Amino acid sequence: MTLKTYHGACLCGAVAFEADIDLSLGTGKCNCTSCLKRRWWSVSVKPEAFRAIKGEALLEPTAAGRSFCPHCGITPYGRVAAAEWNDGESVSINVVCLDDATVEELVAAPVQYMDGLHDNWWEAPEEVRHL
Template identity: 50%
Template structure:
C-alpha cells in the first residue's frame, strides 16, 4: 500500500517526503559505494518525491558512468536520497534511503521484500548467491 513518508538527514537540514509502497520491495546492492555506505533503499519516480527543504545543503558525488547522483548533507554527511536516470529502471528515478524515513514503523521494513543486486559486476537485474554480508 502506498504511503507518504517523511524523511530527513541526521541534522534536519535536508527534509523531503516521498510516496512509497514498501510492499513492492526495497533493495541493497554490492557495488563499491553501496557496500561501503551500507545503503538500503527504495526507488521512486520523480512525481512521487518532494524535496521540502535543503537543496542548497546537499553535496553531490558521482563516479563511474555518472548516471547516479549520490547526494549527502554537507553538514552531517548522511545520504537521505540520490537521483539518477537509467533505462533499465524506466528513466529518471530517486533512490530513497529507508534508514532516513522518519515515520516508518520497524514492522514495515521487516515485512518489505528485499532484493539484492549485483552492482559490483554491473549485473543489476541478477541477484547474488550470497547476501549475508550486505
C-alpha cells in the same frame, strides 16, 4: 499494496523530504563498493511521488551520483536521471531515512539484491547476508 506518505530527513535534519511509497513493492540492496560502504538500502519512487521539503541545494554530488548532507554526511536520497537501463527519472531514497516508517514496515519490506560488484545489476549475488 499500501501507499503511504513518509517523512524523511538526513541525520541532522538539514535535508528533509516526503514521498508516497509502497514499501511492499520492494526495496534494493547492492554489493558494489559504493553501496556496500554506505550500507545503501534504497527504495525507488517516481519524481511525482517525491517532494523535497528543504535542503536539497545542500546535497553534494559524489562520484557515484549520490549526494550527501555536508553537515552530517548522510545521503537521504539521490535523484536518478533517465537512462537506457531504467524506465525514466526516479528518486532513490535511503529507506532508513524514512522517520515515520515503523520497524514492522521495514522488516516486512521485500529486498531485491543486486550484484553490482560484478556489473550484474539484474541478478542477486551469491552472498547477501553482509549487505
